[in-house]
Amino acid sequence: MAETNNNHYVAKDFKSDQEVRWCPGCGDHGILASLQKTLAELDIPKEKYVFVSGIGCSSRLPYYMNTYGFHGIHGRAAAIATGIKIANPDLLVWEMTGDGDALAIGGNHFIHAIRRNIDIKIILFNNEIYGLTKGQYSPTSKKGLVTKTSPYGTIEEAFKIGELTIGAHGRFFARTVDYNLQLSNEVYKEAARFHGTAVVEVLQNCVIFNDGAFDAFTNKETRDDNTIVLHHGQPMIFGKNRDKGIILVNLKLKVVRLGEGGITEKDLLVHDAHEPNPGIHYRLAGMTYPEYPVALGVIRAISDQTYDAAMLEQHTKVQGKSKIKSVDDLLMSGSTWKVK
């Protein structure tokens, strides 16, 4: 992690001079604001950051951050970010991507970045729709969703981003909601401090093409009953009245009411984000409404060697042993002969 240098940044310092062009009311505005706040609070020199993206509404974000930024091509943000980090591991690389960008056209790069555990932060704006191309279904659209390309409803199963991440050997997965600046801020900070690929799914409302997709989790009346915010070391309690919890029965998660059938807080699962075995994390990440509350917060964060660290270690080792220190050395190595 780069040093802090007491810049006393405020969020405004991370705003670029470009006019923000998302639709009014789009969840992307909230994501931008909380990222700018997070970076100000982390207080790391801003020239150390590179914001990388693919193509989509979400992928416009780097233009609005007053850091180094690279707006790539559709689906390839993870590959570009990987190149940047390998080339210069001192840089702090944040990838901004959408559900289409990361999981359809860019699915291959997404899983391989995670598998390698390259130290990049992937903020995946999940609006369950293609925003920029005006409303076609995406790999996370709920089955049955009616869109312009699924006029009779989609017949495809949706990816669950957490399951996919963990399936690809993901070490860090978190979920937050666009409008919840405080939770987002906490989650981004944890991602920033984590060494390795950190995937953060942000439930993001597209007011134009998929408005209300996450109503159940954002509406003041229902959100506390329909979501659970996980904290490492804390029992899994949720609900408006904090009267519901999660237990494990026959290897399956189950929602219970505290007090019913003699259940007390002690019977509930305690969240362990650091448990390497992915079993519980996989189940938590896969919880869907209405059977379960949707899990928010850091679901999985296990420490492991990063690609960049392993790479540097290998370089040092080889350099220590090799007799080749320059191109001249290389050209003269092996079998050569002299013509006199």
Added chain:
Amino acid sequence: MGKRSKVIERDAVVIRFSGDSGDGMQLTGTLFSNTSALFGHDISTFPDYPAEIRAPQGTVGGVSGFQVHIGHKLINTPGDFTDVLVAMNPAAVKANAMWLKAGSTIIYDSDNFTEKQIQRAGYKADPFTEDKLDSMNLIGAPITSMVKEALKDMEIDPKTVLRTKNMFALGMVYWLFDSKLKYTEDFIGEKFGKKPLVAEANSKVLRAGYYYAETIEALTPSYHISPAPIVKGTYRNINGNQATAWGFLAAAEKADLKLFIGSYPITPATGILEELALRKDLGVRSLQAEDEIAGICTAIGASFTGRLAVTSTSGPGLALKSEALNLAVMTELPLVVVDVQRGGPSTGLPTKTEQSDLWQALYGRNGESPVPVIAAGTPSDCFTYAFQAAKIAVEYMTPVILLTDSYLANGSEPWKIPSMKDMPAIKVPYAVKTDKEYQAYERDPEKLARSWAIPGTPGLEHRIGGLEKTIKGSVSYTPENHEYMVRMRDEKVERIVNEVPDLEVTGNKKGDMLVIGWGSTYGHIYTAVTELREEGYKISAAHFNYIRPLPKNTAKVFSGFGKLVVCELNTGQFANYLRMKHQRFTYHQYNRLQGLPFTVGEIKDYCKKLLEGK
């Protein structure tokens, strides 16, 4: 050393080692070439192997060959026809019958000429009569049984015993050419250092082959070739892929940049990634990406951070990279894309050579997409042109495509090792912080290159990407700005002409015919034209390494000749490009599409006929 009854003094000889793909012919050929080069011969090699790693044994489709041309004169091609063929089985005879000179020597493993093997190769009874090879100097040696006999007292498994057959054949050829065994013995010692028994077996068989040839000496003449008149210096053997990789390393060192390569394995380009993956000692960061698109995208990312970035591939991979290549065009970042061409389209002929990606390199992208295109002419040339491609990429802030091909990638030749202090300097157009705000697309007035602002530098924070930008670096969709930027990108690439050396002419500047080529056909065209000149024809050759932009004096050179002939291994892609760029000339074409290099003979025949108006 035994006395030799007949010794033939020769200027040059072509030898081809040929057998099943499991017979170790590539290694045998390489060892023979290196030994000859160490002796001071000039050499040129041409490995030719099947696409399948293990094609059905004994069939023509499974034959793997390695041709070496060694000489006392300077050698520019691996040779059209062979003087000596080593055939490990009947299929190897079948595959090479049409490439033998009259009076060639054929050394073959007679143990493998069983009825079954003969039929497998597609013969009825006797390969030599069926292919009219009876008049050749046939040397049947029971190689398999002699190898078994030589190793019968050693405790090694039968499989390992059979694997040493190639060493027996090699030993015989060494005797034939009066070569020393030392280089090969050293190599065996090194390769099997951890398995002393295997090393001993190989050495033993190598010597057994040598002594066998000596014993049957009465049957065969042996060749002597004096060393070639080569320029003084230190030499090594190098193939095209290695030379390409090393050219990038040299450019990185000269530019004081670290090298990055992101690539996905594909024949025949993989050797470049493999070579650079070794060079962690020189600070190379290499990534075997998940696909070709990731290969180029990681390279673009690395370039953004201030590394010299390259990605290597073959035709199918270049197709996958085209969208990202345009991202590098738009962001104006230095990047070299190597296309080691092979026979296409689609998977085509993965192990064979062709020059059919020229148009893909020039035009295979959406929008107005100017990219400089450079092509290497010989295996060792790949070093120079990889260096030049990197130099242009960095100094002009542009992606560059370097074209080589299967023939160059796998072919090798002796190379006079350059010294880094003699290589040209590379100036990196870094951005520096001033009082004014950094403008991403502000250009150097002479080269039109933008400046390179490296992430991590305070005060130069900026955002670039695939959307059209203004000079300042803001996204812009205005009509005038787009037209201006399109023209600027194009003009920048045109100005690279100032770096391009004048087109040289082999022979007189005026004459009846100019034979034009580009890339890997250099050696064949050069040899054909030199021989025709010796025969008295008024013919010259001009060879292109810079395709976009073309050398400034191109039209001037062309106007000195009555007829222009463009020879290339495709249907005429360069000829048509010239028709577009230099319209006032008439171009004849000589094209081949067999997955093989030209032969010197066919070029000569075509030129003679055209000159004589036939």
